[in-house]
Amino acid sequence: MVTVRRSIWHEPRPAGARPVGRLDWLLVGMFVAAALVEGIVRPDVAWRPLVSVLALALIPALLWRRSRPLTAALVGWGVAGLLSVLQLTTHAGDLGLYSMIAVPILLYSLVRWGSGREIVLGTAFVAVVVVLGMFASSATWADVFGGTVLLLLFVALAVVFRYRADLWHRRQREIRNQERVALARELHDTVAHHVSAIAVQAQAGGVVAGVQPEKAVEVLAAIESEASRTLEEMRSMVRVLREEDAVACSPQRGVADLLALARADATPTVEVSLNGSLTRLARPVDATIYRLAQESLTNAVRHARSATRVGIDVRREGDAVRLRVSDDGRTEPGPAPEPGFGLLGMAERAQLLGGSLSAGPAPEGGWVVEAVLPVETPT
Missing domain, CATH: 3.30.565.10 (Histidine kinase-like ATPase, C-terminal domain)
Incomplete structure (x- = not known):
């Protein structure tokens, strides 16, 4: 168990996180519009101006969900915790907006894109906020069960997509390694072939040097041409072998x-x-x-x-x-x-x-x- 905890704690962030794009801005815009509409048309929400402002304050955290997942989760779930404290101290009614569904999305992003340390710290904070919220709203056992299942569903989806992507990246690394092995074999074959040809030509040059010096000059020119071709092919292959990422290899x-x-x-x-x-x-x-x-x-x-x-x-x-x-x-x-x-x-x-x-x-x-x-x- 200790080994498992250590491995989770030291797990790095997954690769392949996309930068903020148009779809992210569109998502934020949709949540902002939903929060504004709810703030206008839902008179049943207590402390409606303050709740609307807090909802609008946490929605931009969606833009950080891949680049800074722990920060985004702390902001979103921090706002949720603040609303729970407000509900608990003022004995107010419902303080939640439907647009607050952005908060579970931040939990998903934390597990999907965070490092092991960020996941441990973030989920611990989320657990505290969830317990506080259920206590503040006097949730029934059915509410506790339903809310817990919903959050675990977000976590499970994040774990599935995280490790599916990890398997894909491992497979890509294996493919690149196989390509490098194939290139190394080709390098061996190329060098062996050309060096053998150079050796044969050098032997022929030694034979004719004393009898036909002009032929020896031709042999030396052929050796020079063969050596230049060998170096050129070696350099191109070694350049590909040194690349860390997948590269477009020259046609075989x-x-x-x-x-x-x-x-x-x-x-x-x-x-x-x-x-x-x-x-x-x-x-x-x-x-x-x-x-x-x-x-x-x-x-x-x-x-x-x-x-x-x-x-x-x-x-x-x-x-x-x-x-x-x-x-x-x-x-x-x-x-x-x-x-x-x-x-x-x-x-x-x-x-x-x-x-x-x-x-x-x-x-x-x-x-x-x-x-x-x-x-x-x-x-």
């Missing part, structure tokens, strides 16, 4: 961008083949195909021994799309090695979309990565 690459991976002027050469209707894939499938192909290409460039060619083939097969990345590298005899974290992550991506991924040595030599994904993501 897809199957159409695979053609940019093809190259014929380096070893190994990369050949890309796209077959079938690949323009209406679901966005997650489209992006996953590109990332799987890119990472498979990176692995082939890094690890395929004596490879001269890497083939990337994507084809539509009914309601599925098949990706096949193969190389002609030399494989060691014996059992296939255990899959590393990269392959496990690729298989996990495919499984999340309802697909599958396999990787291993090909019968004719080399290494093959094959993935099959549904065209539409599962619902």
